[in-house]
Amino acid sequence: MRGVIHGACDYLTKPVRIEELQNIWQHVVRRRIDSKDKNKTASEGKACSMAGKLANEEKACYMAGECSQAMASKSNADQNIKLGQKRKEQSEDEEEEEYDQENEEPSNQKKPRLVWDAELHRKFLAAINHLGIDKAFPKRILDLMNVEGLTRENIASHLQKYRLGLKKSTQQPSMVATLGNSDPYQQMDSIEGFRTLSGSGGMISTTLPSYASGGLFCRLNSPSGLRGINSSLLVQPVHSQNIDSRSIKTLGNMQLSMFSANQTSSLLQGIPTSIDGNSPPTHNSGAFGNHSSLGAASVKTQSFDPGICELGYNRCNKSWQGTTQISKFPANTSAVSNNDQLAQNNLNFSSSTFCSGNSPVDFSSTSVVAPPLEDARGKLRCQEGLLENILLTSCYTQHQSWEADNRGCNKEMSQTFNTIKSVSPNGDTSSLGHSLDQNNTVSSKRIDVSLVNPSVTQSSEDEKFYSMESIDGCILQSMESQEDLMQNTFESLDDIMSEITKQEQNAIMLMDGEMEFDAYHVGSCI
DNA sequence: CTACCAATAT
DNA sequence: CATATTGGTA
Numbered sequence: 001m002r003g004v005i006h007g008a009c010d011y012l013t014k015p016v017r018i019e020e021l022q023n024i025w026q027h028v029v030r031r032r033i034d035s036k037d038k039n040k041t042a043s044e045g046k047a048c049s050m051a052g053k054l055a056n057e058e059k060a061c062y063m064a065g066e067c068s069q070a071m072a073s074k075s076n077a078d079q080n081i082k083l084g085q086k087r088k089e090q091s092e093d094e095e096e097e098e099y100d101q102e103n104e105e106p107s108n109q110k111k112p113r114l115v116w117d118a119e120l121h122r123k124f125l126a127a128i129n130h131l132g133i134d135k136a137f138p139k140r141i142l143d144l145m146n147v148e149g150l151t152r153e154n155i156a157s158h159l160q161k162y163r164l165g166l167k168k169s170t171q172q173p174s175m176v177a178t179l180g181n182s183d184p185y186q187q188m189d190s191i192e193g194f195r196t197l198s199g200s201g202g203m204i205s206t207t208l209p210s211y212a213s214g215g216l217f218c219r220l221n222s223p224s225g226l227r228g229i230n231s232s233l234l235v236q237p238v239h240s241q242n243i244d245s246r247s248i249k250t251l252g253n254m255q256l257s258m259f260s261a262n263q264t265s266s267l268l269q270g271i272p273t274s275i276d277g278n279s280p281p282t283h284n285s286g287a288f289g290n291h292s293s294l295g296a297a298s299v300k301t302q303s304f305d306p307g308i309c310e311l312g313y314n315r316c317n318k319s320w321q322g323t324t325q326i327s328k329f330p331a332n333t334s335a336v337s338n339n340d341q342l343a344q345n346n347l348n349f350s351s352s353t354f355c356s357g358n359s360p361v362d363f364s365s366t367s368v369v370a371p372p373l374e375d376a377r378g379k380l381r382c383q384e385g386l387l388e389n390i391l392l393t394s395c396y397t398q399h400q401s402w403e404a405d406n407r408g409c410n411k412e413m414s415q416t417f418n419t420i421k422s423v424s425p426n427g428d429t430s431s432l433g434h435s436l437d438q439n440n441t442v443s444s445k446r447i448d449v450s451l452v453n454p455s456v457t458q459s460s461e462d463e464k465f466y467s468m469e470s471i472d473g474c475i476l477q478s479m480e481s482q483e484d485l486m487q488n489t490f491e492s493l494d495d496i497m498s499e500i501t502k503q504e505q506n507a508i509m510l511m512d513g514e515m516e517f518d519a520y521h522v523g524s525c526i
Numbered sequence: 527c528t529a530c531c532a533a534t535a536t
Numbered sequence: 537c538a539t540a541t542t543g544g545t546a
Contacts, residue, residue, distance in 0.1 A: 113539065139529065152529080157539055160531065 114154045123147060124158060133166075 010024075116124070127144035128136040138156040145155070 116538080137530070153540070156529090156531070157541085161538070163531095 111149070114150070116158055120145075120147065120150075121158075124155070124162070128159075128162075 114120075123145045124141065127141040130144055131137075131140055136159070138152045138159055141155045141159065142150060142152050
């Protein structure tokens, strides 16, 4: 608007080609000459310094006659600046416009903005990994990536961001240690097996992406509370999967804490070993037992749709293939109580899930999260599958009628999530589990306790995983439409899943187990 | 002259 | 925020 007011009559779109300037400046000069001839005595005060200035710099944007008085004084000094008449300019403008249009067409084909999708980024990382982070420069990366259309600038820009990420995560190692590695770049690194951070001893070798984000937490308070809560609760634990050799314990606990049932828990038999072989054995079976029933209480699958669930499960299994064999999880619950903390956290989390009303499907799928550290990529896949499963579950959960009943609870939860920063679970898990088990009403206090685990309440600043955006987006969409959610979830994950072999048999079997369990405890949470 | 890359712009 | 562009340097 300002430009127009000041007499702008043409424009060039960026990036401005030199040819455009080469031609347009002539118009500017010609007009000046013309105006000189025609207006030798024209009021100098009306000269447009802007136009003159631009013209002097050979910039193409010249102004039409009417210029602001404010600029007049300056331009007086410039002899070249004399403004022509509107009529004349107009004709010239038209010429130029035509000219521009003709010339702009071909070059106007601006390259679309490059999007660094997962694949591209994977190549990028591969290149960096290959070169070594010290020698990873745009040009070489470009060569290595061998992606058509990609420019050095593209890479330079991405590299800049990438380095920024590395730097950031390196400068805040405490955060990594305490809260798990939430740095997207580190995550990306680990996924690609890139484990050499130059000069930094704080590089976490194995981390996992997280789907939890501040956004999710914020959504806890959203009108669609149930869905928001579901997402958050389900996602958050996943977040804790970011595994640091130093924080593995905590994380492992978190993972385990997601079990809602014996059956489900049994799936994790291999986890303590694969994640933290040093976890001391524990005999806290009592607490765990309570927990189990507790978790069961959280399950409500009256309107459960086997079709959906099965689908989700299959996908989950598929995603598993990359890392862990289903067969690794016999129906044995004993393995779950390998760790004191584990039992506690387990309980804690179950109490929160109780509130969220997640189905066991969620947890079982979530539990799938403990693949061997060696294959971070596999983990990613697994998580993707998990997330999908979660989303699916959310879908059907929505149809359940207890949403209203738990709204208050959800609110409490969200508050807790938002306020609690770091606390350690130290309560009597047995009693907690017990009370929960007997009482279907979840008090905010209990929830607080259940959320006291730091890994649940960690900062969400950088928790987003690079390649997970689409999925995150799906979650967002779920706020709008569950149907869309379903579709998009599948679409976004299909590619990822396609390369993984499927084990439907196992999936179905697991499914059955879950369903039985569900049926058993249906209604107890309300 | 080409690449880099921090700073800035979009 | 993620990318693109710019501009000073090496």
